[in-house]
Amino acid sequence: MVEVNGEDIDAQRQWQQQLAALGAEPDMPDWEPAAYENWQLAERRLLNPGSAGGPAFLVSLRPATGPMPSWQAGDIAEVLPGANDPARIAAYLSACGLGRDVEVEGKSLADHLSRALIPDHPVESAGELVAALRPLPHREYSIASVPGDGSLDLLVRQVERTDGTLGLGSGWLTHFASPGGAVSLRLRANEGFHAPAGGRRLILIGNGTGLAGLRGHLRQSRAEGRGGHWLLFGERSRAHDALLPGEVDGWLADGTLTASTAHGRAMRTAGAMCSTCWPKPRRTCGTGWKTAPRSSSAAAFRAWPRRLTTPCAVRWATNGWKRWPKPGSIAAISIEAVIS
Structure with missing residues (x-):
């Protein structure tokens, strides 16, 4: 059960996430955009070389500035992916017959698509495409460490779509985010999984x-x-x-x-x-x-x-x-x- 008291943004986001788990559109943009903090990718290590399953990574993050914040075991890290898979962007623009360098509102189409949900159907013009774009949704991960460890650790399975491109959140954390680069993250208490x-x-x-x-x-x-x-x-x-x-x-x-x-x-x-x-x-x-x-x-x-x-x-x-x-x-x- 999610309790909502007035305009409780965290409760609204949990409600939206649970609706997605029950079958609602999982890539729907957040109802109320959250404030994210700047973190840095400190380490990314493959944990299962030679596995028949998808690659699994230990992803370690540290605050870009300031001290390590507090959280409890069981809490959630909400990560805002920083970019789409470039191969997926290229395939979509090719299907639309549009060039990646075509500019709309001072940005190329490739730049517009890098931080937006890619539509599920082709469009006829660059203007129509930009008008249809929606912000990227966040992804949630259970935190695998405690503040005293000196890093916020995640265990992330790299997801590969049927077309060979990487999943939105897992692709960002396990491949596209650069070591030492920025990751947008916010912490969310998850009392149902506290000790x-x-x-x-x-x-x-x-x-x-x-x-x-x-x-x-x-x-x-x-x-x-x-x-x-x-x-x-x-x-x-x-x-x-x-x-x-x-x-x-x-x-x-x-x-x-x-x-x-x-x-x-x-x-x-x-x-x-x-x-x-x-x-x-x-x-x-x-x-x-x-x-x-x-x-x-x-x-x-x-x-x-x-x-x-x-x-x-x-x-x-x-x-x-x-x-x-x-x-x-x-x-x-x-x-x-x-x-x-």
């Missing part, structure tokens, strides 16, 4: 770049001296898609995690095994875990262990845990569901 009060242990479930928000929670927990959490992480291949195996090993060594597991697509029976353990949910993802409402944010299911009828799903997933923990001893099961 529960009381410092109790968490079960953290995610796959792929969905590790981002879970990493934020584990880093925050470690900084606060809390541990004993569980991490269930899935990807295609252990050899190429573990993403940050050294960090997971470190959390296991220092007690931040007491158990962790990863599985690949080779385990084809996972869904069948889990579906025999869970009460029938309204909707499940591919491996049988109950999912949140369709959203790009994550959700915490408090006291969910009480709903399990048998521990066999957890015993399978963790290679030998004997029983589910005592009801109430673990505060939440967190599932990270990310739309790239």
